[in-house]
Amino acid sequence: MSEEQNTGPDLPITITPLAVEKLKEHAKNDNKDPENIVLRVFVQGGGCSGFQYGLMFNEDAGGEIGSGDKLFKSNGIKIIVDPISLSYLTGAQIDFVENATGGGLTIKNPKATSTCGCGQSFNTDSVDGG
Amino acid sequence: MLTLTEKARDHLNHLLEKSGITTPDRGIRIGIKAGGCSGFEYHVEPAASQAKLDKIIVLLGVRIFIDPKSLSVMIGTEIDYVDYSENLLIKHQLVFKNPQAESSCGCGTSFQLKEQPKPK
Numbered sequence: 001m002s003e004e005q006n007t008g009p010d011l012p013i014t015i016t017p018l019a020v021e022k023l024k025e026h027a028k029n030d031n032k033d034p035e036n037i038v039l040r041v042f043v044q045g046g047g048c049s050g051f052q053y054g055l056m057f058n059e060d061a062g063g064e065i066g067s068g069d070k071l072f073k074s075n076g077i078k079i080i081v082d083p084i085s086l087s088y089l090t091g092a093q094i095d096f097v098e099n100a101t102g103g104g105l106t107i108k109n110p111k112a113t114s115t116c117g118c119g120q121s122f123n124t125d126s127v128d129g130g
Numbered sequence: 131m132l133t134l135t136e137k138a139r140d141h142l143n144h145l146l147e148k149s150g151i152t153t154p155d156r157g158i159r160i161g162i163k164a165g166g167c168s169g170f171e172y173h174v175e176p177a178a179s180q181a182k183l184d185k186i187i188v189l190l191g192v193r194i195f196i197d198p199k200s201l202s203v204m205i206g207t208e209i210d211y212v213d214y215s216e217n218l219l220i221k222h223q224l225v226f227k228n229p230q231a232e233s234s235c236g237c238g239t240s241f242q243l244k245e246q247p248k249p250k
Contacts, residue, residue, distance in 0.1 A: 026220055055219045096220070100145055100174040104214065104221025 013041060013081060014074045015094040019105055022096045023057075023077065032058055038078045041094065041107070043085040051088065053107045132196075132204060134189035137211040138224060142174075142192050149176035157186070157193030160209075162200040170203075172226050203230055 015023075024034035040056040068083045081089065091110040097103060134142070142158045149156075159177040162170050180186055180195040187194045189209075196204070207228040214221040 022220055052217065054217045057219055100176075100224075101172070102141075102211070102221070102223035104223070105218045107218075 011072050011074050012070075012086060012090045013072060013079055013092050013094070015039070015077050015079065016096065017075055019094050019096040020075045020077055022105065026057070030057075035076070037076075038080060039094075040080045041085060041089060041092075042082060043088045053109075055094075055105060131201070131206065132187055132189060132194065133208045134192060134194075135208065135210045136190065138209045139190040139192055141211040141222070141224065145174075146176050146192075151176050151178050153178045155179040155193075157195050159184070159195040160200065160204075161197055162203055172224075174224060204228060206230065 023037055023039070027034040027037055038058050042054045042056070043051050044054060046052045066082055069080050070083065070086060072079045072081075079094075088111060089107070089109060093108045095106055095108055097106050145158065146156060156176065156178055157180065159173075159175050159181070161173045163173050165171045177195055181197065184195040184197055185201055187196065204226070207226050207230075210225045210227060212223055212225045214223055
């Protein structure tokens, strides 16, 4: 894993306080330490709009750390992302959204040009090189 | 003509509690509107009382208000509250299993009809 641990204000991926609160609840319900959460964010092919987001938690997130992985810390949560996923996710924000029909974690991605109603699938026409 | 699962009941009761509405006649208003990615979408909101033409259906103790037009395209629908947490860790969504709907959007709240409802 990259040694780079970025905690500055210009993080490529951030998480909102509400999403952190919900993740802490999730950790407690799962008998995990809510103060030591590791989250992996990734993008994979699939879904109704071409790509879909995924999130993995704690040991699932850290179990397969690749050499190019980046690690950030936003609002106390460690976020791991692989470089290819990061190229689709720069500027993204992990949030928690709730309305009358349900609620859940969502990824607000400035690079997504279209997003499916499921909130999990998107398309893009801009990808960072490198 | 409509059914509600226990999980959906719990979610709707939670919505009512959160809404701050305390009238004895309160309930959940459910309706269908044009819109969404598949042509129609379900609309759900806590309400202090039914609207003028609404039917009242009590399901598992939850008072559901629904206008006759929406009811006609929802007959046979099971309302469920589904855990979609697999990919995004935390995600729950009301799902309408409507035998009259042909395709449903991934959001679970938008759909197309197999055939247009016939005018009375």
